[in-house]
Amino acid sequence: MAVIAIIGHKGGVGKTTLSINLAAALTKALHSTKTKEPVCLFDLDLRLPTITDILHSHPQKTFFNLFEVLANRTYQVGFLQDLYQILVPFQEYKAGNIPKDNPRLLKSIAKYKNLNEELFNHSEFEFGDQVHELFLMRADIERPSDLKKGVVTQLFKCIDIKKIKNILREYEESGQVDIDEYISFIKEYGFSILGGEVPILGKRSHRQRINEPEFLALFLQFIQEVCGKFKHVILDTPAGGVNHLSSIMNSIDQVLFVFDVSNTIAVKGSIDALHTFIDYYEDFFANYKKGHLTGLDKSYVDRLITIKGEKAVEQALKTKKMGIIFNRSQNNNEVTWCLDQLRTYLETLNKYEKYKDRIYITGMLPNHKVVNITNNRGTLFYDKDKTLSSRMDTIAKNITDPNSFCPTLRYSNAEIISSLEKKSKLGFSLPFGRIASSAS
């Protein structure tokens, strides 16, 4: 399994176009291996998902549905479980089945005093009124004997604990996520898609929840399960990156930065995206080695270790590949300028020496008139336009074939350009290990 993220912080640099066509090219490249589930294209643009529309394929369920289910699981189920754990010892005590110093009863009183009352506003349960009233009495109930007050006894007569338990069971069952319902296999293209259709973060509660660790952990778990099903997963990310999902970076094997060489501001944005990623990666790896990961990062890595083993996780982190795709190139000077800018920037940060062999130049796509996303025509150009397809094949080969030569940042500009151009035309490859005399 390899997870590839397509990143470029500026809008409109070609992330979605490249993601879609890379899915098609990888599917073709993997065809010979006859993998059952080769490729999944994952629309991680939670604000404005576009892939389902572009490809005219609509999964049975979208992330919007997923968020609703996960919210149920995080909020309603947890809330109902707490309620149940409070009410049962209360009832037992009132019925005289447990004494006033019973540890379970004392714990439930503490829970009762601390339960987040706001959750009642989220709950749509029919028993809400009586239970809510009980919680409004919290100031008057300090010790078990207070539960024997007349008004409390009256209230308890109206609370049906069995009913609460049945509702809890229903919620627990409906909180199960069947990942297949979210994945749509497109026969025509031979790959699957997953993601949104409507703006998932358009709903206020969804916007709030995506930043809450409990909720996010469930979302990341879902992503991890999906990734496990496929040989290659391509993540199309939104402009501005995936800050709210920084932990997702841990499960990514390769990060491909899209440089729109026709736009100097966009190039600077992509350099910044690459540099930000290096910073994130270095902090994460250092904390991982020192055992200092906390919160979501820690729980995520712990779970990965349980699945893959410590060695595999460390190896995946250590060898994380960073690649660059130049998009919309019209002449080689633009590419040369980008490479020089990137080297200078990394040198200024004292990062060039450390990363010159780790940053691969994975591909180069020309600016092309067939590509036109505004009316969706031409977006999936793969196999429709020879020049573009051969360039996508080069990118796919550089990803799938460990023996494929792919120049790194340390090669000269001329060598990089000639390698990318010739490879897609003639299958040409430079001798491995050749080192640039200078960054020309």
Ligand SMILES: Nc1ncnc2c1ncn2[C@@H]1O[C@H](COP(=O)(O)OP(=O)(O)OP(=O)(O)O)[C@@H](O)[C@H]1O
């Ligand atoms: N190589 C190319 N040649 C010509 N047009 C291109 C090329 N790559 C992308 N485009 C066009 O640029 C526009 C933006 O592309 P795309 O939507 O893929 O960018 P994006 O980075 O995903 O944008 P966003 O940040 O909004 O998600 C589209 O109209 C697309 O057709």
Ligand SMILES: [Mg+2]
């Ligand atoms: Mg996009």
